[in-house]
Every structure is written in structure tokens, then in C-alpha cells.
Amino acid sequence: MAEIAGRLLRICLEGAPLHLISALQQADRDQAVQDLQSDNAFTPVGFAGLQSVLHLGVQNGRLVFDIRDAQDAPVVAVGLALGPFKMLIKDYQMLLDSYAGAVAEGREAKIQAIDMGRRGLHNEGAELMLQRLAGKVEIDFATARRLFTLVCALHQKL
Secondary structure, three states, rough: OOOOOOEEEEEEEOOOOOOOOOHHHHHHHHHHHHHHOOOOOOEEEOOOOOEEEEEEEEEEOOEEEEEEOOOOOOOEEEEEOOOOHHHHHHHHHHOOOOOHHHHHHHHHHHHHHHHHHHHHHHHHHHHHHHHHHOOOOOOHHHHHHHHHHHHHHHHOOO
């Protein structure tokens, strides 16, 4: 893939998660937004070099990428079915629950093992995100990983 010239200036998460999220989930979500805003590659196909604002949300069982220009005027909306992500989101939730338990118990070896599993799951989620957005939005792998984290934060307990 050629270098992706566009980027996200800001990310707005639309709607509330389906349940109250834990402090760990909130920290994951906040860190993903912060990381995305500081370093990303994101270009809707046909809008080369666009500096955009992303309103990301879940509507009617679909993940909606409402992409806007720097002045927040609509550019294009991309909807993805959540079905392909459901198992990964469920696995991610189980890992977060296990992680919280391991931290509470002070089990360092278990925390490290869970972190390795989270990295693997993030990679799988990123690959799926790249596949699902192909032909719609050009992103790099790091951006895809962070977007997957946000999808998990938006749509917990499937």
C-alpha cells in the first residue's frame, strides 16, 4: 500500500457503551483515542490527504464511521456489520476481566501472559479492521489496532 497521506485530527465516540465500563476499559479507550489523535494514517478512498474528524459509533448493529472534514462538515459515512467482530470483542472482554482479576490478586506472571494474549487479539482485530475497511478507508496497522480498541469499548458484552 502507498503511504497514506490523510490523518485524523480528532475522534468523537458517539453514544454510550452498552453497559458501564470498568476503569481499565475506560483507560484503554482514553489511551486509544489519545494515541490515534497523536499518530494515525486514515484516508477515505477518493479523499487523498484529507485531514478529518471521525465520529465513531454503533447504530442498529453496525459500526458507523462518520467521517467529516476539519470544520466538522460531513464527507462520507462508512458502515460495517459488527458480526465479524463479535467473537473478537467477546474474547477481548474476557481478557480484560481476567486482567482485572490478576491485578487484584497481584499475579505478575498471569498479568504478563494476559498482556501477550491482548497483543495477539489486537493484531487479529487490526487485520480484520484492515480487511473490512479495504476499498473504503485506507489505514495503517497501528491505526487499525487502535480503532479495534475503540470498537471494543463502544460495544461490550455482545
